[in-house]
Amino acid sequence: MKKFLGYTGLVMLLVPLQTTLLPHVAIWDIKPDLGLVVAALVGVLAGELHGLIVGLAIGWILNLYSAGDLWLNLVTTGGAGLFAGLLARQVAEITPTILAVGLLFLSLAGGLVAVLNMKSATMADTWWMIQFVVVPQALFDTAVGAGLLWFLEQRFAVPRFGMLDRYS
Amino acid sequence: MWMVNVRSPHGARRLALGMFALLLAALLLFPGQSQGLLDYLDGPVGQLVRLPLEAVSSLDQGISAMWQQYVSLQHVADENRRLKQEMDWLRGEINQLREAGSATQRLTSLLQFKEQALPAMVAAQVIGRDSSNRYRSVILNKGESDGIQKDMGVITPAGVVGRVVKTTGATAVVLLLTDPNNAIAGLIQRTRDEGIVEGVPQGRAKLKYIPMLSALKEGDRVVTSGLVGGFPRGLAIGTITAIDREEGALFQTAELAPEVDLNRVEEVLVIQAPQSQSADQTARPDPGTKR
Numbered sequence: 215m216k217k218f219l220g221y222t223g224l225v226m227l228l229v230p231l232q233t234t235l236l237p238h239v240a241i242w243d244i245k246p247d248l249g250l251v252v253a254a255l256v257g258v259l260a261g262e263l264h265g266l267i268v269g270l271a272i273g274w275i276l277n278l279y280s281a282g283d284l285w286l287n288l289v290t291t292g293g294a295g296l297f298a299g300l301l302a303r304q305v306a307e308i309t310p311t312i313l314a315v316g317l318l319f320l321s322l323a324g325g326l327v328a329v330l331n332m333k334s335a336t337m338a339d340t341w342w343m344i345q346f347v348v349v350p351q352a353l354f355d356t357a358v359g360a361g362l363l364w365f366l367e368q369r370f371a372v373p374r375f376g377m378l379d380r381y382s
Numbered sequence: 383m384w385m386v387n388v389r390s391p392h393g394a395r396r397l398a399l400g401m402f403a404l405l406l407a408a409l410l411l412f413p414g415q416s417q418g419l420l421d422y423l424d425g426p427v428g429q430l431v432r433l434p435l436e437a438v439s440s441l442d443q444g445i446s447a448m449w450q451q452y453v454s455l456q457h458v459a460d461e462n463r464r465l466k467q468e469m470d471w472l473r474g475e476i477n478q479l480r481e482a483g484s485a486t487q488r489l490t491s492l493l494q495f496k497e498q499a500l501p502a503m504v505a506a507q508v509i510g511r512d513s514s515n516r517y518r519s520v521i522l523n524k525g526e527s528d529g530i531q532k533d534m535g536v537i538t539p540a541g542v543v544g545r546v547v548k549t550t551g552a553t554a555v556v557l558l559l560t561d562p563n564n565a566i567a568g569l570i571q572r573t574r575d576e577g578i579v580e581g582v583p584q585g586r587a588k589l590k591y592i593p594m595l596s597a598l599k600e601g602d603r604v605v606t607s608g609l610v611g612g613f614p615r616g617l618a619i620g621t622i623t624a625i626d627r628e629e630g631a632l633f634q635t636a637e638l639a640p641e642v643d644l645n646r647v648e649e650v651l652v653i654q655a656p657q658s659q660s661a662d663q664t665a666r667p668d669p670g671t672k673r
Contacts (some may be wrong), residue, residue, distance in 0.1 A: 229431050230438030233510030233521055238442075242584070255638050262398040270405070273609075274420060278428055279435075279510060281517040281557045284417055285409040297403050328516050335562060340584045342449050347515050 221256075221264075225271050228252060233279050244347065249276045250324060253295035254317055254359060258308055260284040262299025269295025286331060290324035310360040310367075317359040322350035422451035428550025430526065435553070436523065439509035470540040474618065474642070477541070480571060482603060501614055502654040504528055506554070508647055518561040518581065519547070520647065522554045530554045533612055537652040541618035541641030542566065542606060543650050554652070558644050559619065560585050568619050569607035570598050576607050579619055579638065587620055592634040598622060602637060613653065 216345030228248055236245040249272040257265020273291030277284050301316050303306060329340055406414045506528075510521035524530050526549045536543040536556045546562060548555040557564045560581040568579040568589055575588040575596040589604055602622045608615030620638035629633050 226434050228433055229513070230435045230510070232513045234435065234438050234442050237511045247514065249513070263401075266398045266402055275427060275431060276513040277554060278424055278431070278548070278550055279521050279553070281514040281519040281555055281561065281563070282512075282514055284420060285413065287514075288409065289404065292405065293401065296398050299398065325516075328514075332516075332562070335583070339562060342583050343516070351515050 218354070221268050221271070224252065224324045225268070225275055228272060229275060229279060232276060232297035241354070242346075242350065244350045244354060246358040247321065247324075247351060248358070249273065249291050250321055250358040251317065251355055251362065253291050254313075254320055255293040255362060257298030257300075258302040258316075259312060260299075262296050262303075265295025266292050267295075267301040269293070283331070284326055290327060294320045294324060308363070310364045313359040313363050314356045318352050318356045321355040322348065325349075325351060397625055415672055425526070425551045428552050432550075432552040435509060435521075439523070439605050459541055467539075470538065474539040474541070476614060477603070477605065477618045480603075484571065484574075503651040504530060504654060506530075506652055507651055508650065509553070512555070517563070518558040518585065518644070519544070520556050520558065520650075522556060522650065522652070523552070524652070525549045525552045527551050530652050535606075535612035535617075536650050537613070537653065538642050538647060541620070542613065543642055543644065543647055545612055546652065556650070559640055559642075560587050560644055566613065566619065567609045568604045569609040569615070570596070570622070571597055571603045571605050573602070575634075576609070577604075579604065579631075587637045587638040587640055589622070589638055591631065592636060594627070594632065594634060596634060598625060598634070598636060600625065602636075607660075 220313075232245075232248050236248065239245065239282075253265060253269030253272050256268045265280065270288055270292040273287040274284070276291070277287040297320060298316060305312055326344070329335070329343045329348055332340070332343070335343065409554040455660040504524055506524040508520045509523045512521075520543075522536075523532070530546060530549055532546055532549060536546060542559055544556045544558040544561070545566070546554050547557045556580065559566065559579065562581045562583055564581050566579045567576065569576050570589070570592070573596050575592050575598065577592045579587055579589050581587050592598060600622055604619045604622065606613040606617040606619060608617060618641040620640045622636045623639045624637040625634060628635065646671045
């Protein structure tokens with residue numbers, strides 16, 4: 215119950231953060247996708263099932279405040295939580311660097327799926343979006359995710375989230 | 383009976399993968415039904431999320447207002463804001479007068495004007511931007527409970543902002559004019575040639591499907607044609623900044639500079655009932671009033 219309330223609070227807090235506050239820190243109109251970062255972090259720290267469920271909830275609720283397709287948000291954010299959890303099982307210790315590499319991969323994959331799904335985009339538009347939206351956002355997500363993990367390590371003095379910390 | 387032990391890593395993995403596969407299958411095989419199920423839940427969840435969203439938004443606006451009024455020269459900022467508002471009104475008025483003049487010339491022989499009612503509008507505040515980077519949209523603090531529905535046009539006194547694409551009970555998402563997924567029927571005010579205004583990924587707009595024989599030039603103003611729902615005729619969309627005439631093409635394309643600064647829009651008007659499509663008179667919007 216405590217965990218459920220924690221996740222609910224987290225998801226609800228993400229909406230104003232992502233839609234109201236993050237546009238102020240956007241660089242060249244690009245802001246990080248906190249939903250994806252949080253879903254991936256939950257997947258890494260709590261396992262793929264939690265990652266998937268929290269990712270789906272984040273994808274659905276953030277989609278209420280986006281012009282995008284629902285299925286795309288569900289699949290990319292839920293998928294990020296699931297795959298982050300699955301990938302984390304293959305790693306003995308989660309360090310900010312490892313998380314950064316995983317997030318880069320997940321964000322690029324999600325961004326590419328979304329851009330390639332755009333119906334009215336020409337080849338030039340697609341290429342422009344990849345260069346100036348997908349790649350910068352993936353880098354931004356990577357930096358924010360690694361920064362968040364580093365902060366959690368410092369704040370809660372958790373040494374590198376070893377396998378036992380995560381699944382015990 | 384087969385059961386999954388979610389505490390074991392393998393059980394959790396199987397369950398997660400199964401759920402994901404099921405979700406994918408549901409979304410691909412029954413897109414309408416799965417979307418409908420979630421749409422049903424959107425209303426109550428939207429009302430719940432409205433609280434933190436509005437709290438953070440009013441805090442954000444408060445800080446912005448304080449910064450503008452007290453830190454960056456109070457009187458200059460006030461005067462500047464007043465003048466900008468006045469300029470927006472005057473721009474809108476000039477545009478409407480131009481449109482009215484043009485219509486008068488064409489219709490003097492007909493003289494069959496029909497009394498037109500002003501469109502009903504709802505004033506709303508922008509409380510956020512699209513949660514992703516891939517779409518250009520803004521979030522309004524009014525939704526279905528205020529009478530806002532999908533496909534309604536959104537304007538400021540200066541011109542067109544976009545179109546409502548999504549609503550919850552308490553909020554609405556407006557796809558901006560500059561988004562590539564948006565299309566609005568436009569009309570070159572001087573030549574009366576029609577086309578479709580679409581956004582481009584770089585954040586501007588273009589007027590497509592202009593006839594090759596059209597004598598448009600840079601600086602021409604583009605207004606709504608009123609041919610498709612959402613907007614009455616004659617609302618300013620933008621000014622032509624460049625023209626693309628390709629050899630052998632069937633149509634011309636023109637780049638537009640939008641009339642409204644869409645990065646700074648704070649208050650908007652949602653057109654609830656657009657004028658009849660044959661309307662030749664334009665209405666002056668009245669912000670802050672709900673008619």
